[in-house]
Amino acid sequence: MSKVDVDVKTARAVGGQLLDWYEQVKRDLPWRRTRDPYKIWVSEVMLQQTRVETVIPYWNRFVELFPTIEALADAPEPNVLKAWEGLGYYSRVRNLQKGAKVVRDKFGGRVPDTPDEISTLPGVGPYTAGAILSIAYDVDVPAVDGNVFRVLSRIFLIEEDIMKPKTRRTFEGLAEFLIPPGRAASFNQGLMELGATVCIPKNPRCHSCPVKEHCRALEEGVQEELPVKEKKKPPRPVDMTAALLRDGDRVLIRRRPDKGLLAGMWEFPGGERVEGLSLEDSLALHLREAFGVTVEPGRLFVQVQHTFSHLQWDMRVFECAITEGLVRESDDVRWVPVGELETYTFPVAHGKVVKELGGLV
Template sequence: MVDVSYREAAEVGKRLLAWYNEAKRDLPWRRTSDPYKIWVSEVMLQQTRVETVIPYWNRFIERFPTVEALADAPEEEVLKLWEGLGYYSRARNLQAAVREVKAKYGGRVPDKQEEMLALPGVGRYTSGAVLSIAYNVPVPAVDGNVFRVLSRIFLIEDDVSKPAARKKFEALAEFLIPPGEASNFNQSLMELGARVCMPKHPRCERCPVHDMCRAYKEGVQEDLPVKGKKKPPRPIDIATGIVWNAGRVLITRRPPQGLLAGLWEFPGGEVAGGESHKAALQRIFAEKWNLSVRVQSHFANVQHTFSHIRWNLQAYTCEANGGAAAEAEDTRWVQVWQLADFPMPVAHQKLAKALAGLV
């Protein structure tokens, strides 16, 4: 582990707790000790800003106030409430996990780490956050903010993308927890990283431990944490059809596994090398839905970037030749005003809104 004395650990803990009690934001999930509601907030906050999460969390908890309410809800309704937050596997995993909590634990969120970690989609960070914040269990909760804070305070130059580094940071974070203060201390680390010890231009003069910060003393705080470089997202050309028949438009549901699983979208797919978007649409409709379409005019361009790919989507209005494709579980012909009832990826939400503006 990192060379940290008990005295140094105690001083860091004391200062961060005092600072947190004075400076913490009034967030809705901090007004409850309900582990389910805290769990929902932690899942939503992954890869998403606090300001974005607040209205989503409020709506979600209003509709699904208990483990049982979420466990019993139709998945499509859950995904619709999640619409716009992205990373939809989070919502599906959360619902699968609470169903297990209902079945195995009578609806009570487990307070033991091995039980939390056995739930679908629950990793070490989420488990640590829920157990420490809701139950005050002295376990670490190391996310990006905590990696950054600890790497700077204790000048740790390990690559945080490596599993060995995570173990080191978790051991250090656990060592630092003051007795009986796991909930507030773990939140103090997160809060400091979000508001003071920021990725760029850290506000060191506002930091309660800046005079103890080893990176600050060396003037290298902005160089930490050390991270392996990510590959840039791979561009993919997508052809999408706004297919009309008898005043209705065609939407299809994505497969139950994979990217954006289970969401509805305007049909289409990847453009092959050397293929035009119009030719791609005719090929894709014939292959996937046995449907002949007449591609009419360009409708819109939409770009959307995921962590690993970037969609360059071109949409065209089309007309079905020889009648409509048969409706099935994953295929619907709907009125434009009905599109708002279906959970859709952000790129397709933009198309739906543009379409509604033209009708």
């Protein structure tokens, strides 16, 4: 039982109405046509921070390229990253592949069906665990994501800050209490669907809500004030520079380090603006440090912006000429013909530079 005061009669009514509604309105999404826990896992990972419409073609292609846990576990990492290119937040797919290897090696290739075991997989937090267990295996466990926080905080007028870990436990307890026995798959998806299509952040469509007669936020007219969420810091703006160095038809790219932001992806060399220096001088300094060469930044080739959860890049890419020294190739440094750039995996911001060059990403 949750700490929120809900009687059994109300819980059964809300659960039943939500189930009936979900069965009538559910969207026909490709991952809803399968009970394969691996494919549901892929969809849940993709849907973290990415919209449904964007995910659909990616999911279709991903499960075609890697149709089983084994296929994903055995695939070379660059191929997996390539299939993810454009979705961003690459740590998600790295963890997914690590998780696939654990399932292959420790669980005989079968995604575990208990909360304790599934929670040991890399990248599988309480929400993803709950979603896979309930949707693929019909285990009566909750799956609380941002939509569910919003819906439940409104129906039951919960004013606790959802950014606090203990609030998650309150919501999980409540969501579990509401699950009609044996129906977690439809109930959890119903809650999420309600949050995604009716109980939306701004102007919720309360007139067509299946549980409006129980909604305390509607009764008090405070729907849009819930859920209570401490303000997140806005992303920090960062001035970035990068160099477009050409040798005939070839351009210079390098691989980012294996750890940290955008680990292991390819980019046009450069870095953050150095305090007190112009963008051009910062760029020359970065290239001297990276390759021991002197470059002269010339005209601005393109300016691109990209926002991460904590950073906002404003990146200016300059045509550059090497005036002293040579950049030699290695595993992590390549001179690549523009037409072959598409075989490398670039972060979104650098992918825009590739597009500007006329290479496809």
